[in-house]
Amino acid sequence: MYVAVKGGERAIENAHAWLAEERRGDPAVAELGTDQIEQQLALAVNRVMAEGSLHDPALAALAIKQSRGDLIEAIFLIRAYRTTLPRLGASIPVDTAKMDCIRRVSATFKDAPGGQILGPTFDYTHRLLDFALMANGDAPEAPRKAAEPAHVPHITGFLGRDGLIEQEAPSDTEPRDLTREPLELPADRALRLQSLARGDEGFILGLAYSTQRGYARNHAFVGELRIGTCAVEMDIPQLGFAIEIGEVELTECETVNQFKGSKTEPPQFTRGYGLTFGQTERKAISMALVDRALRWKELGEDYVGAPAQDEEFVLSHADNIQATGFLEHIKLPHYVDFQSELELVRRMREAAE
Amino acid sequence: MLEGGFTDQPRQSATAFRAALDAMARPGTIHTVAGAQPPALSIAAGVLLLTLADRTTSLWLAPPLSAARDWITFHTGATFSAPEDAQIAIGAWHDLPVARFPIGRPDYPDRSATLIVEMPDLTATGPRLTGPGIKDHANLSLPETEAFRMNATAFPLGLDFFFTAGDRLAALPRTTKVEAA
Amino acid sequence: MNAPQKNTTEYNFAYLDEDTKRMIRRALLKAVAIPGYQVPFASREMPMPYGWGTGGVQVTAACLTPDDVLKVIDQGADDTTNAVSIRKFFQRTADVDVTERTADATIIQTRHRIPEAALTEGQILVFQVPIPEPLRFLEPRETETRKMHELEEYGLMHVKLYEDIAKHGQIATAYAYPVKVEGRYVMDPSPIPKFDNPKLSDNPALMLFGAGREQRIYALPPHTKVASLDFEDHPFEASKANHNCDICGAGDTYLDEVITDDRGSRMFVCSDTDHCRTRQEA
Numbered sequence: 001m002y003v004a005v006k007g008g009e010r011a012i013e014n015a016h017a018w019l020a021e022e023r024r025g026d027p028a029v030a031e032l033g034t035d036q037i038e039q040q041l042a043l044a045v046n047r048v049m050a051e052g053s054l055h056d057p058a059l060a061a062l063a064i065k066q067s068r069g070d071l072i073e074a075i076f077l078i079r080a081y082r083t084t085l086p087r088l089g090a091s092i093p094v095d096t097a098k099m100d101c102i103r104r105v106s107a108t109f110k111d112a113p114g115g116q117i118l119g120p121t122f123d124y125t126h127r128l129l130d131f132a133l134m135a136n137g138d139a140p141e142a143p144r145k146a147a148e149p150a151h152v153p154h155i156t157g158f159l160g161r162d163g164l165i166e167q168e169a170p171s172d173t174e175p176r177d178l179t180r181e182p183l184e185l186p187a188d189r190a191l192r193l194q195s196l197a198r199g200d201e202g203f204i205l206g207l208a209y210s211t212q213r214g215y216a217r218n219h220a221f222v223g224e225l226r227i228g229t230c231a232v233e234m235d236i237p238q239l240g241f242a243i244e245i246g247e248v249e250l251t252e253c254e255t256v257n258q259f260k261g262s263k264t265e266p267p268q269f270t271r272g273y274g275l276t277f278g279q280t281e282r283k284a285i286s287m288a289l290v291d292r293a294l295r296w297k298e299l300g301e302d303y304v305g306a307p308a309q310d311e312e313f314v315l316s317h318a319d320n321i322q323a324t325g326f327l328e329h330i331k332l333p334h335y336v337d338f339q340s341e342l343e344l345v346r347r348m349r350e351a352a353e
Numbered sequence: 354m355l356e357g358g359f360t361d362q363p364r365q366s367a368t369a370f371r372a373a374l375d376a377m378a379r380p381g382t383i384h385t386v387a388g389a390q391p392p393a394l395s396i397a398a399g400v401l402l403l404t405l406a407d408r409t410t411s412l413w414l415a416p417p418l419s420a421a422r423d424w425i426t427f428h429t430g431a432t433f434s435a436p437e438d439a440q441i442a443i444g445a446w447h448d449l450p451v452a453r454f455p456i457g458r459p460d461y462p463d464r465s466a467t468l469i470v471e472m473p474d475l476t477a478t479g480p481r482l483t484g485p486g487i488k489d490h491a492n493l494s495l496p497e498t499e500a501f502r503m504n505a506t507a508f509p510l511g512l513d514f515f516f517t518a519g520d521r522l523a524a525l526p527r528t529t530k531v532e533a534a
Numbered sequence: 535m536n537a538p539q540k541n542t543t544e545y546n547f548a549y550l551d552e553d554t555k556r557m558i559r560r561a562l563l564k565a566v567a568i569p570g571y572q573v574p575f576a577s578r579e580m581p582m583p584y585g586w587g588t589g590g591v592q593v594t595a596a597c598l599t600p601d602d603v604l605k606v607i608d609q610g611a612d613d614t615t616n617a618v619s620i621r622k623f624f625q626r627t628a629d630v631d632v633t634e635r636t637a638d639a640t641i642i643q644t645r646h647r648i649p650e651a652a653l654t655e656g657q658i659l660v661f662q663v664p665i666p667e668p669l670r671f672l673e674p675r676e677t678e679t680r681k682m683h684e685l686e687e688y689g690l691m692h693v694k695l696y697e698d699i700a701k702h703g704q705i706a707t708a709y710a711y712p713v714k715v716e717g718r719y720v721m722d723p724s725p726i727p728k729f730d731n732p733k734l735s736d737n738p739a740l741m742l743f744g745a746g747r748e749q750r751i752y753a754l755p756p757h758t759k760v761a762s763l764d765f766e767d768h769p770f771e772a773s774k775a776n777h778n779c780d781i782c783g784a785g786d787t788y789l790d791e792v793i794t795d796d797r798g799s800r801m802f803v804c805s806d807t808d809h810c811r812t813r814q815e816a
Binding site for chain 3: 405
């Protein structure tokens, strides 16, 4: 006698208990503290903050611990947490020209006011496994010199002074908020940048790479890449002025791209832009390349059918939380729809005989 | 001004919304709601505002109801706008500039105003209603027939209406065909 | 969902914050006013993945009152794991009464089925929808399909169905079979088997459809005219397996085919577990 499968609730509870045990691992090994994750896996924390769209290193570290290091799962935890938080207000735009930089490089000029600062980068490290870290991860103190509170102007500003690079028309229009309104197409640049900023690093990287390989090539120079902290200020209506409510670490990338000019416009360089939470430079550079590729229409370029030019394709598929949810939902039971297909196939076979 | 709002917002607004949803899904049915005590407005109009309006919605308030303005601002945070930009409008029928409210765009017919019409009374008598949500037909004491008949001809564009009297409300979506009884 | 058990009071009633609920409620009212039209809404990340019923969960959360009795089914069954998970979510966050009996429920959230028992006035059926756009697999671009709905340009859909007939002798769509609502909007009824399509029309219950990832809500008010697309010479047919239920004997219900041994023996049982049990008890 057939008995329908019962006990879904018990199965779920037991599976979750098993998951909790696996997450902890061998109890003989010391438990990982979220402070350790925050300090020693900081780049994972940064990615979770960037794609989770929430600047909170402690919560990102917790999410990484809870998700057993599955970063998309951690991003999901942060997104689900942030989405129902009350909105008390909006900050005024951060001024990245006033960034306290720990890293600042330009590929377009050998040197520039403010200098080139390599900062804590993997660049020029030899990718050799450091077996010493298996035993002892202590690091010698890095050499440092007394801070010079230097003014670090944007590189593109120098090109702008001579009219050699396009100027984005300033606007006081409040940008639309992707997290509060449904995506509407076509999207403006502010909305595209929001989508790219929280989009999956791997997806944006792949698209950016495709533009370099000729799918809507628009040869990009890294005009400037800077990483550092920026003050976040908020207007307090009762006070009548803005006060600093904290600071965030940001990565900003501005690319300088070719543009031939047109009948009405003299040749000038164009820009791509990337801005992300934390030290996430692969993402910020990728974002700038894809931003530039998506601007083909406003710059009067040809649509060559490249994926990175296709706004609807890019924006509809960049979000890894949407993507992973829908991808993984095919694990759920589909036996009712499958049954209807089964019957259809049988009937069509009968009809064919 | 600070009073007359929901005391248990999540539960009261849930119950109120169900009444509003049921009213819109079954045009002509009359529902009783509670929980708002607004100045210058009916309880039902106040309940609808508390349930549907917030900082992201723009309202148009008929001038004779201006005594409700501060209460609305305090309890919902909604902004006031011209009729052309209003998502929600409140007023007695003859105070509403019906032709000026947005009826939606052909590609986004949902971007249309919802009008809350304050009525002296609300009964299941008067013009005859047919259409989605109505099994056979219904009757509702609408303030007139012609304007609602015209509204339905613009489908899928059009305005949607709530009618409020005291603590009672009914609704009329753009799909309802209205004829003189 | 593997977060430590939290006290209900840590969450707002029915989980969502009030701003989010108001936004969904405004969308729901417009959806009811324009039957079959997909209203965009700012779907939130829910504590379960997109594609696992987040649209349905948000619609249910925006409709639920403390007096409701909730039923959740997946594939027609109350005991499938995701139905269990969603039911538990609302028990925890809204402290709502739950039931497996269709007749006792005021709100039924469903994935892929419409219950066999006739629904009644006052009930709400909430569908979980993966791809709300019926034209999506013919035209992947939202900008294009929006235009097609605006202009009532549904020729592409008819061509597709007609090609099916030319190729297979019949329309080769067995579930998510497209319908036309009140003679205007072509609508995806969610991946219910086409056996369930006739129940969409003139149903006394209010039917709400939520697509979380795709950020769309749509609705069928009670007693709305819903027609499955077809051709005069190939009329729509609500088909099912040509068997009776091997447990309750019903000959008019949608059946699951169950393989019972490794020699390929099979039996057919009602997919609606409550309906089957009710018939056995009668």
